[in-house]
Amino acid sequence: MEQLPTSLNYTASKSVIKYKRHNVRTTSTNSGGSGSVFRFRLPNGLINLSSFALAFDLKISGLDDNADARVILEGELATLEGELATLEGELALLTAGTQPYIAKQAEITAKEAEITAKEAEIDTAAEQYSNVKLPLSHKLIREIKVFVNNQQVSAQCSDYDLFYVALYKATVSDEYVKSTHHQHGFEMISNADDIGNLDVDSVNIGDTSKSASYLVSNFMGIFNSGLFDTSLFGSIELEFIINEKYCLAQYVKGTGSNDDISLNVSNVEAFIDKVVEISPVYNKMVNMMLSTRKEPLYYCYQNFCSQINSTGKMARLQCRSQCIDAVVCFPLSSNYLNTTATMNPASTFDAPRYQFNSGKTRNRFDLNRTKNVSLQMTINGNNYPDVPINNAMHVAQITTQSLSNGSINYKSLLFNGQFQDYSDFLRQNFIWYNSLCGGEEGYVSKVMTGYDTLGQSVEIIVNHDCIASGGSLFIGALMTSCLSLDPVSKTMTVIE
Numbered sequence: 058m059e060q061l062p063t064s065l066n067y068t069a070s071k072s073v074i075k076y077k078r079h080n081v082r083t084t085s086t087n088s089g090g091s092g093s094v095f096r097f098r099l100p101n102g103l104i105n106l107s108s109f110a111l112a113f114d115l116k117i118s119g120l121d122d123n124a125d126a127r128v129i130l131e132g133e134l135a136t137l138e139g140e141l142a143t144l145e146g147e148l149a150l151l152t153a154g155t156q157p158y159i160a161k162q163a164e165i166t167a168k169e170a171e172i173t174a175k176e177a178e179i180d181t182a183a184e185q186y187s188n189v190k191l192p193l194s195h196k197l198i199r200e201i202k203v204f205v206n207n208q209q210v211s212a213q214c215s216d217y218d219l220f221y222v223a224l225y226k227a228t229v230s231d232e233y234v235k236s237t238h239h240q241h242g243f244e245m246i247s248n249a250d251d252i253g254n255l256d257v258d259s260v261n262i263g264d265t266s267k268s269a270s271y272l273v274s275n276f277m278g279i280f281n282s283g284l285f286d287t288s289l290f291g292s293i294e295l296e297f298i299i300n301e302k303y304c305l306a307q308y309v310k311g312t313g314s315n316d317d318i319s320l321n322v323s324n325v326e327a328f329i330d331k332v333v334e335i336s337p338v339y340n341k342m343v344n345m346m347l348s349t350r351k352e353p354l355y356y357c358y359q360n361f362c363s364q365i366n367s368t369g370k371m372a373r374l375q376c377r378s379q380c381i382d383a384v385v386c387f388p389l390s391s392n393y394l395n396t397t398a399t400m401n402p403a404s405t406f407d408a409p410r411y412q413f414n415s416g417k418t419r420n421r422f423d424l425n426r427t428k429n430v431s432l433q434m435t436i437n438g439n440n441y442p443d444v445p446i447n448n449a450m451h452v453a454q455i456t457t458q459s460l461s462n463g464s465i466n467y468k469s470l471l472f473n474g475q476f477q478d479y480s481d482f483l484r485q486n487f488i489w490y491n492s493l494c495g496g497e498e499g500y501v502s503k504v505m506t507g508y509d510t511l512g513q514s515v516e517i518i519v520n521h522d523c524i525a526s527g528g529s530l531f532i533g534a535l536m537t538s539c540l541s542l543d544p545v546s547k548t549m550t551v552i553e
Contacts, residue, residue: 121265227471306407382500389530
């Protein structure tokens with residue numbers, strides 16, 4: 058602001074920005090099931106991308122209450138109770154102590170035994186069911202696409218839910234989960250959800266669905282970049298693709314079935330804060346800058362991409378950006394794409410899709426059970442770390458150090474599981490987060506502090522031996538990308 062007169066400098070320093078929350082509607086349908094696409098066009102003006110929130114109602118249908126078998130059994134019970142009433146009426150007409158009276162009493166006793174047995178059958182039938190946990194909000198989103206001025210600015214990541222859940226486990230605490238009820242993360246720390254326990258003694262006839270309202274915030278990507286001026290770079294459009302039912306933690310008890318389970322979202326809308334009042338100095342500064350500036354104007358933002366490698370012990374990810382801020386790796390189970398895969402609430406909180414099992418185990422007699430993971434990544438010939446990680450337990454420290462610089466205040470769900478011990482980390486939360494940047498990420502500091510790619514395409518290679526039999530390795534990169542505005546031609550280009 059040194060180019061402005063003193064009076065304008067003073068005015069700018071005292072100006073106050075005022076926001077108003079704007080409701081954003083979908084540009085097409087506002088309801089649908091797995092695979093549905095919802096598109097939004099954000100309002101023009103100066104908008105706060107970090108305030109964006111997606112709202113919808115979720116209904117999970119097709120839970121098995123074993124109603125058909127139970128209705129038949131209850132009909133049979135009603136018949137037996139009717140027969141018992143008839144016998145009791147006939148008994149009342151007989152003389153006590155006589156042979157016919159004694160014989161009728163025996164019939165009544167036998168009928169009561171049949172009724173007791175039938176009631177036991179009904180109780181057993183009520184225990185044959187399927188159930189699900191209401192999922193963490195971001196699990197419901199398979200992919201996010203961001204368009205600025207009709208150009209896609211988000212990199213390729215068709216498994217957004219996996220990427221987000223891994224970072225969620227590695228960064229948030231129990232307290233955070235409980236304080237963001239609108240995102241329904243309680244299922245991440247318990248074998249229950251907001252409605253109740255997953256494994257109950259029995260269910261009532263009609264317990265075939267679950268419903269809840271969601272408000273999803275804290276998205277990855279350009280949403281972390283703060284204020285965005287559409288008058289400079291162009292309008293923003295968003296696409297959200299709804300996930301398959303493998304995102305649900307499903308439980309089947311007895312002869313229950315989860316084949317018919319489905320999910321549907323409705324009343325889809327969004328909210329974002331827009332600047333409705335700002336000092337005229339802002340517009341004056343922008344016009345002044347554009348009229349005198351010859352170099353491009355850059356807008357840095359967080360970007361990310363990913364790849365799942367299902368064969369061998371070498372995983373690869375091709376990415377293009379200004380710099381790579383961090384690389385995230387974690388193993389996937391062999392059935393992470395199985396839409397009807399079930400979980401065991403006695404041993405895990407997560408659906409199979411989100412069980413990041415290293416294949417290593419703790420053993421007090423054999424320390425080698427956690428070793429020989431051989432983890433190391435290579436970027437353009439540079440190795441991270443300098444020697445391969447040999448012990449799986451070391452990964453937790455690297456992740457902690459990368460995310461918090463070893464702060465004593467760091468809290469996460471890495472060791473949070475059914476038993477809340479080291480084995481939970483190895484069995485379901487094995488997440489390797491390797492930071493490549495010093496200080497803040499490039500999109501925050503506007504300085505390429507990570508691995509500077511100079512805008513060129515690079516390949517990240519991860520050598521590993523840390524997946525369970527038949528599993529795969531997810532590798533993702535958090536990157537800094539840029540939007541470039543030519544102040545002369547007013548054209549915007551994407552520099553991934």
